[in-house]
Amino acid sequence: MAVQQIEWDASPPDACRGGAVAIGNFDGVHRGHAALLAEARRQAEALDGPAIAVTFDPHPIELLRPGQAPPQLTTAEDRSRLLLEGGADHVLVLHVTHELLALTATEFFTEVIQKRLQARALVEGSNFGFGRGREGDVAMLARLCDLAGMRLQVVPPLVLEGVEVSSSRVRTALTAGNVSEAANLLGRPYRLHGTVVSGQRRGQKLGFPTANLERTATLVPGEGVYAVRVPHENRVWPGAANVGPNPTFGEEARKIEIHLIGYRGDLYGLDLGVDFIERLRDTRAFKGIAELTEQLRIDIERAARIVGEVRT
Numbered sequence: 001m002a003v004q005q006i007e008w009d010a011s012p013p014d015a016c017r018g019g020a021v022a023i024g025n026f027d028g029v030h031r032g033h034a035a036l037l038a039e040a041r042r043q044a045e046a047l048d049g050p051a052i053a054v055t056f057d058p059h060p061i062e063l064l065r066p067g068q069a070p071p072q073l074t075t076a077e078d079r080s081r082l083l084l085e086g087g088a089d090h091v092l093v094l095h096v097t098h099e100l101l102a103l104t105a106t107e108f109f110t111e112v113i114q115k116r117l118q119a120r121a122l123v124e125g126s127n128f129g130f131g132r133g134r135e136g137d138v139a140m141l142a143r144l145c146d147l148a149g150m151r152l153q154v155v156p157p158l159v160l161e162g163v164e165v166s167s168s169r170v171r172t173a174l175t176a177g178n179v180s181e182a183a184n185l186l187g188r189p190y191r192l193h194g195t196v197v198s199g200q201r202r203g204q205k206l207g208f209p210t211a212n213l214e215r216t217a218t219l220v221p222g223e224g225v226y227a228v229r230v231p232h233e234n235r236v237w238p239g240a241a242n243v244g245p246n247p248t249f250g251e252e253a254r255k256i257e258i259h260l261i262g263y264r265g266d267l268y269g270l271d272l273g274v275d276f277i278e279r280l281r282d283t284r285a286f287k288g289i290a291e292l293t294e295q296l297r298i299d300i301e302r303a304a305r306i307v308g309e310v311r312t
Contacts, residue, residue: 003080005057005093008100011116016090019049020121020151021113023130025167026055028073029082031187032125032158032165039155040123041087047120047151053088054117055079056096063096071219073170073186075193078273092117105136109144121151128154160185177222179276189229189275193217194256196267208296210242210257211267213274220256221276223283227303229275230260237263238307240300241274247285248292259296261304278306 006012020043022036037053044051057076061069074082080091094100094112103111108131113119122145130136138154145152157164165185173181174190182190194213223244230237237260245252258274260267280299286292 003084003091003093006095008094008097008112009116012092013090015050016052016092017116017118018120019052019089020044020047020123021052021054021117021119022088022123023054023113024125024128025059026053026079026083027059027167028170028186029079029086030073030165030167030170030185031160033083034086034187035158036123036125036155037083037086037088039153040121043121043123043151043153044089049120050089051087052090052092052117052119053083053086054092054094054112055083057093058096060096060101063098063101070168070171072217073167073174073190073219075217078191078193102132105131105140106144107131108136109141109148114148114150119150121153123153123155126154126156171219174219174221177224177279179221179226179279182221183277189277190221191218192220192256192274192276194272194274196270196272198268208259208293208300210259211272213256213258213272216256223254225280225283225299226276227278227280227306228258229277229307230258231273231275232260232263232267232270233265236311237261238304238310239274240280240296240303241276242283244283247283248289259300261300261307262310 004012004016020040022040026033040051059069076093080093083091113122124138124141126138128138128141142152163169170182170185173185179190194216196211197214221243226241228239228241230239239258239260242257244254246255280302286295
């Protein structure tokens with residue numbers, strides 16, 4: 001299995017050609033995407049060829065409408081890893097340029113799918129769009145595949161609780177702080193990535209040192225206190241996270257503070273991934289340090305019960 005980052009007009013390695021291909025942004029790699037990957041895996045086995053997931057970097061919206069792209073649900077590294085875990089033999093990350101986005105649907109099919117990927121089967125969702133301005137749809141793709149003698153398998157939307165699973169639905173759940181719903185849609189806990197920076201060390205003075213995250217690379221969940229898990233040093237640490245201001249001290253700036261239960265090391269400067277498991281409560285002001293400290297103790301004990309012990 002491998003991840004290849006290439007220019008859109010470059011020829012991929014031979015191992016990535018002549019198989020079953022699924023193309024998309026795959027933001028979040030949610031359960032709907034998992035259904036696509038599973039079908040691509042089946043098609044690849046039937047063809048005795050590779051299962052290839054093709055995705056894009058940067059997101060096309062970043063070039064078409066700079067500054068309007070929604071926050072990503074996965075880093076590029078996590079997205080590729082999840083696609084491989086979901087059944088792809090190889091992940092091709094195409095470098096998005098204005099030239100790529102200017103291709104018509106027919107040109108994209110001919111230049112990328114036929115000429116470079118030499119695809120023998122395509123697996124896409126029913127709302128798949130391709131080519132300049134997403135002019136191509138599944139009906140057009142079916143005609144092109146028929147003319148090319150290529151298999152096309154259209155996977156219907158995955159519906160949970162009467163609503164289609166989508167990246168936008170995951171974002172809505174996370175923005176509301178509903179990390180349990182987001183996990184149900186994703187098929188795993190949501191992971192936030194950020195860099196640990198130096199804070200005011202109030203948590204340390206209270207007996208609950210925290211890692212303060214900034215430069216977050218993925219969507220920050222809504223304000224609240226959460227039970228979390230933090231993979232670090234070949235272990236998974238239970239923890240409690242606070243997302244939001246610190247009104248007890250009159251601070252309105254939104255912060256992301258993570259307490260790793262039982263951890264005693266130095267995290268400053270590290271890139272950290274935090275898995276959000278369950279929302280515990282709202283953020284709120286307390287009457288004083290004693291009341292705040294007691295609530296922090298309760299939050300951490302509850303998080304420990306939910307998340308469990310340190311795992312190796």
